[in-house]
Amino acid sequence: MKTTNCLTLLISTLAALSCASGERASAPVAVASSGDLTVYHAYAPASPAPDVASLYFTVVNDGEAADTLLTITSPAGEATLHNVVTQDGIARMTPVEALPIPPHGLARLAPGGYHVMFSNLVRPLNLGDTIAVELALASGTMLRFPVPVLSYTEVVKRLDQGEPSRR
Template identity: 30%
Template sequence: MNTTKRAFRPLSPFLIVLPLLSLNLCAAEQPATPATEIEVQDAYVRAVPPGQPNSAAFMHLTNTSNRDRALVIGETDAAEVVELHTHKMEDGMMRMRQLEQIELPAGETVKLQPGGLHVMLIGLTEDLRAGDSIELHLGFDDGSRQSLTLPVKRVTHGTGTMPAH
């Protein structure tokens, strides 16, 4: 019994040190506070008539860092599923396409807007009336996250290009 214990004891410091080390590595890779490297402006979510299952969120994302980043995840209590979408012309029709991520090149502003890139909210859990607001959490490829409060706005432009899923 004693030898078994002795064999295991040297392992335990490693088990503690390794997670700490990986945390330190992450911190060293992003010396600036990662969450503020992506600036979010003009963020809003589209108001939809009651009963409509889906909506979309739009915003301008500016990557203020000197590294390429990507938006990889969205989460909200206001919808069952959140996907990253773009519009593509296919067979003469504008169609929505799901993206694995939305690229945010270093130093550039990427516009999520009606008819283009958007954060798709599928299976709304609440009515989105103009004047309301929802919480939207964004996750980036460096592991940083941002929580936003998005106003719900009526959008007339681009609605024709947003077919239902």
């Protein structure tokens, strides 16, 4: 009985510890803000191919009015907004012209869904690099922020920890 209690205590302590470190690891970092819009979770995985890369971020809208993400610009390369759509067993990338950001809602770019694809990279995105990114929205708002280049190991670790759904 005593052993069981000790074990329970140990397990719950470990669980609490691991939760705490998990929260710290995925703590939201606002990288840019303008009006009611805030950008979180911006990162680009280091490119395994010299000329192709992707970029992910989340835009949160705290306002009453809807907005729309129209274009993404970066000196790193040609940036296009894509979504992954699976139909009849085939996953394909479809270009997205405009991504709505509902009032009190968000637009989330994450692996397996919406993402920015860089083509014609000026140079490969290397671990530790920082690239500049600018978002243009239908409201006229511009959001400019630095994006860290992370290893894919770090990217999939974050996926496993589960990025917070809001911020």
